[in-house]
Amino acid sequence: MSTPPLTAPGTGRTHAAAGGGYRVTYPRVLRAEWSKLWSLRSTWYSLAAVAVLAAGIGLAIGASYTDGGGDGPQDPVEVSLLGLNFGLLILAVLGILTTAGEWSTGMVRTTMSAVPRRLPVLWAKAVVFGTVSFVLTLATALVTFPLAQAFLAGTPIAAGLGDPGVGRALVTTAAGAALIAVLGVAVGALLRGVPASIGAFVAVLMVVPSVAPLLPYDWVEDAVAYTPLAAMEPLMAAHPAPDLPSIGTALVTMAVWAAAGLAGAALRLRRHDV
Numbered sequence: 001m002s003t004p005p006l007t008a009p010g011t012g013r014t015h016a017a018a019g020g021g022y023r024v025t026y027p028r029v030l031r032a033e034w035s036k037l038w039s040l041r042s043t044w045y046s047l048a049a050v051a052v053l054a055a056g057i058g059l060a061i062g063a064s065y066t067d068g069g070g071d072g073p074q075d076p077v078e079v080s081l082l083g084l085n086f087g088l089l090i091l092a093v094l095g096i097l098t099t100a101g102e103w104s105t106g107m108v109r110t111t112m113s114a115v116p117r118r119l120p121v122l123w124a125k126a127v128v129f130g131t132v133s134f135v136l137t138l139a140t141a142l143v144t145f146p147l148a149q150a151f152l153a154g155t156p157i158a159a160g161l162g163d164p165g166v167g168r169a170l171v172t173t174a175a176g177a178a179l180i181a182v183l184g185v186a187v188g189a190l191l192r193g194v195p196a197s198i199g200a201f202v203a204v205l206m207v208v209p210s211v212a213p214l215l216p217y218d219w220v221e222d223a224v225a226y227t228p229l230a231a232m233e234p235l236m237a238a239h240p241a242p243d244l245p246s247i248g249t250a251l252v253t254m255a256v257w258a259a260a261g262l263a264g265a266a267l268r269l270r271r272h273d274v
């Protein structure tokens with residue numbers, strides 16, 4: 001005697017049909033990655049550190065600023081948000097942890113079993129963490145800038161939120177920070193090891209731009225302007241120096257770095273086992 005198919009209680013439908021309501025969709029993957037991100041204490045600590053460092057250093061610089069000229073930054077936004085340079089590194093490391101951390105703990109196997117197509121997980125991680133980084137950086141900048149400027153009134157770099165270039169600089173700073181965060185996500189997914197990913201990221205962001213100009217080739221110095229942190233410089237300035245890349249060029253540069261990293265991570269994710 002044949003056994004009738006199991007039905008979902010109270011529906012008269014088979015489990016196969018009822019299971020159709022539990023298909024893996026991109027919005028569900030996004031929600032899952034959102035939940036995973038905020039379930040980690042390191043997320044809260046790291047994002048708080050970004051805000052505290054940016055605000056604290058901005059206030060300290062504003063309170064101690066003297067118009068002595070020199071080679072330091074003289075742009076009102078760049079000076080006020082100088083602490084965000086440290087925040088960018090924190091965001092990059094946290095981005096690495098969102099991906100490479102899963103490989104280190106083995107949790108990635110569970111994730112990819114739930115989402116066999118794999119790539120939606122990478123896109124979701126990039127979208128979620130990039131969005132969080134943008135919102136956090138913009139909110140931090142909107143708070144830090146006027147607080148720092150309260151100490152800079154009467155100086156040559158005094159400015160308000162409504163002054164030309166200021167609002168744009170705050171938004172492009174947040175956009176650049178989001179792209180650096182996404183690049184961190186991509187590097188972590190590409191290299192799949194936390195130490196290796198952080199080492200590679202620090203090398204690209206800090207070591208290479210510092211050492212490369214020492215080489216006796218003009219083209220090397222020109223190329224350094226298109227590394228991620230160097231491209232952030234015009235984005236964080238209300239009035240970028242004329243020798244820096246344009247705002248549009250800097251944003252495209254950052255986007256290309258992030259896209260290249262995601263492309264490499266996606267290729268490895270498709271061709272290699274987790």
